[in-house]
Amino acid sequence: MKLVADTSALIALSTCEALDLLDKMFDEVFVTKEIYDECIITGKPYSKKLSLFLKDKIKSTETDTILNLPSNLGKGEISAMLLSKMLNADYLLIDDSRARKIAKYNQIKVIGSVGVLLQAKKQNLIKSVSSYMNKLENSGLFMSQELINEVKRLAKE
Numbered sequence: 001m002k003l004v005a006d007t008s009a010l011i012a013l014s015t016c017e018a019l020d021l022l023d024k025m026f027d028e029v030f031v032t033k034e035i036y037d038e039c040i041i042t043g044k045p046y047s048k049k050l051s052l053f054l055k056d057k058i059k060s061t062e063t064d065t066i067l068n069l070p071s072n073l074g075k076g077e078i079s080a081m082l083l084s085k086m087l088n089a090d091y092l093l094i095d096d097s098r099a100r101k102i103a104k105y106n107q108i109k110v111i112g113s114v115g116v117l118l119q120a121k122k123q124n125l126i127k128s129v130s131s132y133m134n135k136l137e138n139s140g141l142f143m144s145q146e147l148i149n150e151v152k153r154l155a156k157e
Contacts, residue, residue, distance in 0.1 A: 002028045006077060014046040015136060022116065035079065036058050077099045081102070128155070129155035130155070
């Protein structure tokens, strides 16, 4: 299975020390140069870890892929959607709710960082989702209590 990843979800997975799950769950993981550049900004949390993880996963996009996209998306989100369509990826890893809606509108199947954790538990790659969720909750990344509770409920924890 192919996965194209966006910055925010990569940062979330890096924050809770779950980046390695992507290589275990997907045959191929790709990012665009724009996403890579967003992830490795000097001083950005986890930039070194992301740089190492992503260095051999960069793939160029073709600009002739047609998508219905509003102008208020970021360059990284746009490039990730284009690459996802170009590669016919199985999933686009993206957390931003607005971008997820636009991806779905363009028939791009999405999964979020939390979805990766839930799927990893289903595949017995991790024993508990709660420990990862606790790291995310304590990291300063925004995550609603409602989402945290729902994830733990879905994970039966």
